[in-house]
Amino acid sequence: MPSFTDPFALHDPQLLRRQPFVNGQWLAGDAPPLTVNNPATGTQLGEAQTLSATSAVAAIDAAQAALPEWKAMTAQERAKRLERWHNLILEHADDLARIMTLEQGKPLAEARGEVVYGASFAKWFAEEGRRVYGEIIPPPQRGRRLLVFREPIGVCAAITPWNFPSAMIVRKTAPALAAGCTIVLKPAESTPFSALALAELAQRAGIPGGVFNVVLGNPSDIGKAFAAHPAVRKLSFTGSTRTGRILLAQAAEQIQKVTLELGGNAPFIVFEDADFDAAVEGAITAKFRNAGQVCVAVNRILVHENLFARFTERFAARAAALKVGNGLDPETDIGPLINATALARIEGLIADAKASGAKIHAGGQPHKLGGLFFEPTVITQIKSQARIWREELFGPVVTLLPFRDEAEALRLANDTEYGLASYFYSRDLGRMFRVAEGLQFGMVGVNAPAVSGDCAPFGGIKASGFGREGSRHGIEDYLEYKTVWVGV
Numbered sequence: 001m002p003s004f005t006d007p008f009a010l011h012d013p014q015l016l017r018r019q020p021f022v023n024g025q026w027l028a029g030d031a032p033p034l035t036v037n038n039p040a041t042g043t044q045l046g047e048a049q050t051l052s053a054t055s056a057v058a059a060i061d062a063a064q065a066a067l068p069e070w071k072a073m074t075a076q077e078r079a080k081r082l083e084r085w086h087n088l089i090l091e092h093a094d095d096l097a098r099i100m101t102l103e104q105g106k107p108l109a110e111a112r113g114e115v116v117y118g119a120s121f122a123k124w125f126a127e128e129g130r131r132v133y134g135e136i137i138p139p140p141q142r143g144r145r146l147l148v149f150r151e152p153i154g155v156c157a158a159i160t161p162w163n164f165p166s167a168m169i170v171r172k173t174a175p176a177l178a179a180g181c182t183i184v185l186k187p188a189e190s191t192p193f194s195a196l197a198l199a200e201l202a203q204r205a206g207i208p209g210g211v212f213n214v215v216l217g218n219p220s221d222i223g224k225a226f227a228a229h230p231a232v233r234k235l236s237f238t239g240s241t242r243t244g245r246i247l248l249a250q251a252a253e254q255i256q257k258v259t260l261e262l263g264g265n266a267p268f269i270v271f272e273d274a275d276f277d278a279a280v281e282g283a284i285t286a287k288f289r290n291a292g293q294v295c296v297a298v299n300r301i302l303v304h305e306n307l308f309a310r311f312t313e314r315f316a317a318r319a320a321a322l323k324v325g326n327g328l329d330p331e332t333d334i335g336p337l338i339n340a341t342a343l344a345r346i347e348g349l350i351a352d353a354k355a356s357g358a359k360i361h362a363g364g365q366p367h368k369l370g371g372l373f374f375e376p377t378v379i380t381q382i383k384s385q386a387r388i389w390r391e392e393l394f395g396p397v398v399t400l401l402p403f404r405d406e407a408e409a410l411r412l413a414n415d416t417e418y419g420l421a422s423y424f425y426s427r428d429l430g431r432m433f434r435v436a437e438g439l440q441f442g443m444v445g446v447n448a449p450a451v452s453g454d455c456a457p458f459g460g461i462k463a464s465g466f467g468r469e470g471s472r473h474g475i476e477d478y479l480e481y482k483t484v485w486v487g488v
């Protein structure tokens with residue numbers, strides 16, 4: 001029964017777990033607890049127990065011990081459990097969304113959307129796990145047969161971010177489990193409750209102890225424990241390029257296979273032949289979801305010079321009309337930033353842009369609500385060396401720049417070390433192919449403001465990382481090839 005003192009007020013209070021989950025047990029912590037705050041109110045939501053590096057090693061050992069039995073199951077047996085997990089996540093979507101909004105800040109409808117989106121990976125990979133086919137190759141010699149087996153890579157480690165506290169976990173865990181691997185997950189420190197609720201549901205779904213483990217604790221110590229353990233054969237990380245570089249270097253120690261889904265600096269190009277209204281709305285969606293705290297969020301809008309003034313005016317008016325507030329309020333479009341460091345960073349980027357002559361068309365400062373709320377901000381006249389052009393923004397801020405022709409649009413769009421998502425609006429069929437081919441990014445939205453789905457490969461190139469999640473390719477990273485030569 002919801003109570004006034006319980007900020008979570010869940011229909012199923014058992015979903016609110018506060019302890020690491022290892023080998024099917026909720027463990028007492030042996031390291032300083034995490035304090036989890038509500039970014040919308042600044043109040044404490046509670047504490048979560050954490051583990052020392054030594055206990056994190058024990059979690060990897062548990063995943064290693066659980067591997068033979070899980071791997072020995074048929075794909076159908078594993079799929080059945082993943083499908084149950086999918087169904088339970090959907091059944092509890094309202095509670096999971098509420099936990100997410102409280103600890104992460106995004107509007108409740110967005111949180112619910114993320115829960116449903118995340119669950120889709122459990123179903124998708126339950127199905128994909130049944131289609132992990134080997135090969136029979138025509139042998140090059142008589143008296144030989146040549147076969148290729150596909151086998152689970154082994155124990156996997158995953159490190160997930162706070163901006164998508166549910167979907168990124170299912171997107172990594174489901175393919176690992178479907179392939180026959182076991183996994184140890186370290187979720188972000190700001191959003192442990194979403195992760196632990198997923199572990200609770202995994203247990204209810206019949207996923208055996210040790211197959212899916214959640215450790216909480218010092219990120220650097222746990223990252224090092226993952227890298228140093230010889231049983232860990234694969235690491236999947238979503239987060240900053242800076243941390244990705246460190247993890248990649250550490251993974252060299254045990255020659256671990258790595259998937260990195262890192263930062264982005266997405267361009268959004270509006271060509272002269274675009275559907276103007278659709279482009280404005282597309283840019284609003286692609287920019288302001290989750291207060292811009294999205295790896296695939298638009299950072300730089302490039303608009304044909306003949307449309308630039310009109311587009312800027314309309315886009316700035318739309319941005320300024322977005323409602324900033326607590327994500328629990330159904331009217332809210334933009335929630336708070338995750339913490340004070342994020343807010344200070346955004347302020348620094350805007351100050352740097354202003355110092356080099358940028359013009360603010362909307363927002364530009366912390367919102368009058370105070371706390372971690374920031375105004376949706378639209379900026380023009382930026383210099384290409386400005387930090388705001390070069391860096392991933394991760395906030396409700398966007399820059400607009402005019403371009404003359406297709407070649408210039410492509411040059412500006414590709415002028416970044418990142419290569420995750422990109423977007424453009426045009427109604428010219430030839431241009432759709434030329435520009436999609438010319439953009440140096442892992443994903444391109446053409447007249448479409450979203451580039452994710454269970455059935456589509458998600459991932460980047462260049463400093464945005466490598467490897468793909470989702471789609472039939474998403475299970476590949478959790479599998480090995482074994483070549484078998486048979487003399488007959």
Ligand code: SIN
Pocket residue numbers: 163164167238261293294295296451452458
């Ligand atoms: C991300 O920001 O990394 C995830 C976005 C998505 O899956 O849509």
